[in-house]
Amino acid sequence: MVAFAILIFVFLGSVEGFSTKSQPCTYDILKLCKPALATAGFSTIAFVLGAVTSVISGFLGMKIATYANARTTLEARKGVGKAFIIAFRSGAVMGFLLAANGLLVLYITINVFKLYYGDDWEGLFESITGYGLGGSSMALFGRVGGGIYTKAADVGADLVGKVERNIPEDDPRNPAVIADNVGDNVGDIAGMGSDLFGSYAESSCAALVVASISSFGINHEFTPMLYPLIEIEPALKNQLIISTVLMTIGVAIVSWVALPSSFTIFNFGTQKVVKNWQLFLCVAVGLWAGLIIGFVTEYYTSNAYSPVQDVADSCRTGAATNVIFGLALGYKSVIIPIFAIAVSIFVSFSFAAMYGIAVAALGMLSTIATGLAIDAYGPISDNAGGIAEMAGMSHRIRERTDALDAAGNTTAAIGKGFAIGSAALVSLALFGAFVSRASISTVDVLTPKVFIGLIVGAMLPYWFSAMTMKSVGSAALKMVEEVRRQFNTIPGLMEGTAKPDYATCVKISTDASIKEMIPPGALVMLTPLIVGIFFGVETLSGVLAGSLVSGVQIAISASNTGGAWDNAKKYIEAGASEHARSLGPKGSDPHKAAVIGDTIGDPLKDTSGPSLNILIKLMAVESLVFAPFFATHGGLLFKIF
Secondary structure, three states, X not given: OHHHHHHHHHHHHHHHOOOOOOEEOOOOOOOEEOOHHHXXXXXXXXXXXXXXXXXXXXXXXXXXXXXXXXXXXXXXXXXXXXXXXXXXXXXXXXXXXXXXXXXXXXXXXXHHHHXXXXXXXXXXXXXXXXXXXXXXXXXXXXXXXXXXXXXXXXHHHHHHHHHHOOOOOOOOOOOOHHHHHHHHHHHHHHHHHHHHHHHHHHHHXXXXXXXXXXXXXXXXXXXXXXXXXXXXXXXXXOOOOOOHHHHHHHHHHHHHHHOOOEEEEEEOOEEEEEEHXXXXXXXXXHHHHHHHHHHXXXXXXXXXXXXXXXXHHHHHHOHHHHHHHHHHHHHHOOHHHHHHHHHHHHHHHHHHHHHHHHHHXXXXXXXXXXXXXHHHHHHHHHHHHHHHHHOOOOHHHHHHHHHHHHHHHHHHHHHHHHHHHHHHHHHHHHHHHHHHHOOOOOOOOOXXXXXXXXXXXXXXXXXXXXXXXXXXXXXXXXXXXXXXXXXXXXXXXXXXXXXXXHHHHHHHHHHHHHHHOHHHHHHHHHHHHHHHHHHOHHHHHHHHHHHHHHHHHHHHHHHHHHHHHHHHHHHHHHOOOHHHHHXXXXXOHHHHHHHHHHHHHHHHHHHHHHHHHHHHHHHHHHHHHHHHHHHHHOOHHHHHO
C-alpha cells in the first residue's frame, strides 16, 4: 500500500510537471482549478484513509464475529430460535457498523478537503476517488488472502476427516479443524466486510465525481451533491427491518427533500436535464434489482427448492454426475440476475445518464448493510456448530446449529449475489466517470485499439480465477499431507486420547494465504497501469468493459455452483425428507459424492467468485484515479509506432 501511495502521488503530480500554479478546469476552461499537485497529494491521503478504514472494518468484523460464535453456541442450548436471534443480530451489528464507519470517514474527509478546495468541486471529488481505491485494494487482499486461508483448511479437513477417516465435521481429532473455523472469519467476515465497504466507497465516489461536473457543482449546491451519501443513511437505520419497501419510501422522501425539482447532469460533454422523481426511480430500480438477484440466488442455492434437490439426487450415480449438475445449475443461475442488471442499467441511464447508474448502484447497495448482516450470519452459525462439536456438547445442540448453518449457506450466497450485482453497476458508473475524466468522447468497439482491450479484458477474470483456484489447490495439498501425517504418526489420535498439532495446520493456511495473494493482487493492480501507460485510454476503456462483462457472469455462476453443492451435501446429511433419507446417511456413497462436490465448490464460492467483483471494481476505480496521468502521458507504444 505504501508503494502504491507513492505511485499515486508521483503519477498524478507529474500531470502538470509538478507545478503549483492553478490550472484551467477540465470541464470549464474559463474557471481556474487547484493545481494537479494538490490533487495528487489529497488523492494519496484519501487512498491511505480508505485503506486504513478498510482494515479497521475487517478487524472490527472479526472481533464481533468471535464474540458472536461462542454466544450463538450457548444460546443453542435453549433452542434454535434463540441461537438464530444472536447470530442474526451479530451480523446486523456488523453490517451497521461497517457501513456507518465507511460513511462517517468519507463525510469527514469531504468536509476537511473542502477547507482547501472551496468551490472547486471537480478537484475535491477527484481527489476523493482515492478513498474508493484504498478501500478496494485492501478488500482485494482481504478477499483473496482470506479465501485462500479458509478454503485450504476446509478442503484439507473435509478430504481427510470426512472422506478418508469417516469422522464428523469439526471433530476435535481433526488437526485442520481450528484452521478451518478461523478461516470462516478471515474469508467471510473480514473479506466480505472490506469488500462491501469498498463498494460503498466506490459507488459514492463515482456519483460524487459525476455530480461535481453537473449543475450541482456549477451552482455550488452542497446538499444535492451529497445526495449519494444521504441515500445510504436510511439503509443503516432500516437495516434490521429487511424491507426494500421501507427503503423505497425512505429514498422517495430523501429525493424530495434533498434535490431541487429539476437540475442538469453531465452526460459526455453535454448537460442533461433531470427531474428529482427520475433520480428517485434510478435508486428504486437498483434497489428492486438487488432484491430480485437475492431471491434468484436463494432459489438456486437453498435446499428447500428443486435445483439443489436435483443436484443432491444426481449424487446417486457418483461424484461426476454431481459435478455436471452443479456446473449446469451455476450457468443457468446467471440468466435472471443479468436481465435484472441490464434493466436497471437501461432505466437509470435513460433517466440520468452515468449519474443515474451510480445512484442505482447505491440503491442496490442500500440494502447491502442487510446483505452483510445476512452474509455474516453464515460463518457465525458455522463456527457455532464447530464450537459445539469441539466442546463435546450434546448432539441436539449440533443439530440446531446445523439447521442455522444450512440457512447460513443460502444467506451467504444471497450476500454474494448482492455484492456481485452492485459491483457491475458500480464499475459501470466508475467507467463512465473515467471516460469523462480521460476526455474520451466515444468508445468505439470497431476501432482496433478498443477491441484488443475488450478481448484482453474479457480474459482477465479467467486468468485471475485460475490463479486463485490454483493457490487454494496447492495450499490444500500441503494441508491434506499434514493432516494425513498426523493421523498416521500421532499414537492415540483417532481414539481421542492424544491431541493433534493444530498450530502447524494454522501456519500452513497463514503462510499460503500471505504468499499466494500477491500474484492475483498484482495482476489486478498492475493491469490498468500497464495498459494505460503503454496503450492509452482507449485500449484501457476496452479492457474495463471486457472485464466487467465477463467477470460478472463468472462470479455469479461460481458462487451459486459452490453454494448449491454445499447445500446438496447438507440436504443429504440432514435427512429431513423421505427423498433426502433415501440418499443418506452420512458416510453412504451418495453422501461421499456430495462431499466431493462440496470440496470442489469451496474455492469457487469462497475464493474465486467473491474476489471477481473486487477485480471489476478495483480496475475501474484505479483507472479513474490515474485518468489525468493516462490522458496526458499514456499510450507510449502508439506514440512511438
